[in-house]
Amino acid sequence: MFRVNPDNLDLILLEEAVWVLVGEVNLPSYDFSLSQFFACRRPWNRPEQITAIGRFGAVTNYDELYQQLAADGIFLVHSPEQHLLASELPRWYPLLEGLTPKSFWFSEPPDIAILEQTIGLPLFLKGSRQTSRHKAALSIIRSSEDYYRAIKAYKEDPILHYQDLVCREFVQLRPVPSELTEKIPASFEFRSFWWQGQCVGAAQYWSTSYDWNQQEQKAALLVASEAAMRLNLPFVVIDVAQTITGEWIVIECNDGQESGYAAISPFTLWQNLIAQEKGLFGNKKLG
Ligand SMILES: Nc1ncnc2c1ncn2[C@@H]1O[C@H](COP(=O)(O)OP(=O)(O)O)[C@@H](O)[C@H]1O
Ligand SMILES: [Mg+2]
Missing domain, CATH: 3.30.1490 (Dna Ligase; domain 1)
Structure with missing residues (x-):
């Protein structure tokens, strides 16, 4: 976690549909060069008020940053309250009780x-x-x-x-092949990104070799979707894992803005998100 200065962020209009405020973090699992894959503009005459997705990593000063940007007409997709709800277990746990340990x-x-x-x-x-x-x-x-x-x-x-x-x-999770290290051993766990209640990407959480079949994917995403619905946040990440007895549980949630992609293709994720903005909400919603 680090402090971010709004002057170091790059405001991009993605495919004429989504505003993204980008800051490089230098983590391969987090950074993604949007302009290499999508049409990106940096219009000088943007609308006075826009809503933007922040992609500048996990910051210690979200609240302050939110206020600074808002004063400039740029509203991050999550208010400081929503950001805390997505990030802090004591905030989200009451909503996810029963789905998570x-x-x-x-x-x-x-x-x-x-x-x-x-x-x-x-x-x-x-x-x-x-x-x-x-x-x-x-x-x-x-x-x-x-x-x-x-x-x-x-x-x-x-x-x-x-x-x-x-x-x-402590829940016994279904193990997957992993090397014995000082880290928590990998388990049958998947990350999913939810944009306005729709899943825009889901894949392995750990970088070892395992995959879900159709039935497992369906069961996992059902639990994740229930969690996303309960949280009711614009852009949330839900990590789910299968227990040794076959049940799917929520491990944690996070702010989609600051989460790494894990094994999810960032290209597909942004493509889905853009399509959803264009199709379901039109171009107006984000600016
Ligand atoms: N209650 C639990 N019982 C057993 N394993 C857990 C539990 N919670 C998390 N884990 C395992 O530990 C890993 C890291 O925990 P997590 O809560 O995701 O921490 P972080 O926020 O640092 O990613 C998870 O990916 C999961 O494999
Ligand atoms: Mg985690």
Whole structure:
């Protein structure tokens, strides 16, 4: 997460249909050169007020950025409130309860006894927004020693120390081939992007070799679509995984603006999004 200065962002009108505000992040899973694949204009006489999709990564100053841009007539697709709803588990969990592992959150790490009573061991630990780069030792907690070692590390971790502590029921997920590393092992998990309630892209979350069949895809997207409907956000990402017993669950959601593409083709995603804007909403909706 970093601060973004609005002066460093590039405002693009994509295929005469969608405004996108782009900032390069230098992550291959996030950056995508729209102008290489689509007609992009940078009109000097844009309408006074437009709605734009931000593609400038995960920022620490979304709220401030939103206000600065709004003063200039550029409204990001998510208000600061909507951005938080998509990003922070304590905000989205109440809406997704039942679709996602049981979770509790704390501003200060509780005694392990409390967690043993409410969730039991093993448990899954993360910050309210994210884990520390998928480090297994800081998330998969099997004992009291694991827990106290992890929360000590959380206090010192640059990604985790400012987040609330989230403790989730540990769910056994269907494994997929993955190398044994210090990272959380890969599972049968897929990322999906939802634009105005429609799925515009879905594919593998992990970069190892696995794929869903038609039936699995249908079942997974049914759960993801239910989650997207409950959240009712303009541009949301839903990650779903299959449990060892075959059930599909929501792992987390995120703001589509700041999410990496995973194995989703960015070209197809933008093509779908543009088509939807042109077909269903006309050119007016975004500006
Ligand atoms: N409750 C859980 N039980 C078991 N595995 C989990 C649980 N939550 C997440 N995972 C696994 O850990 C990975 C990382 O967790 P996630 O919540 O997505 O963190 P991040 O926000 O850092 O991506 C997930 O992709 C999933 O494979
Ligand atoms: Mg994740």
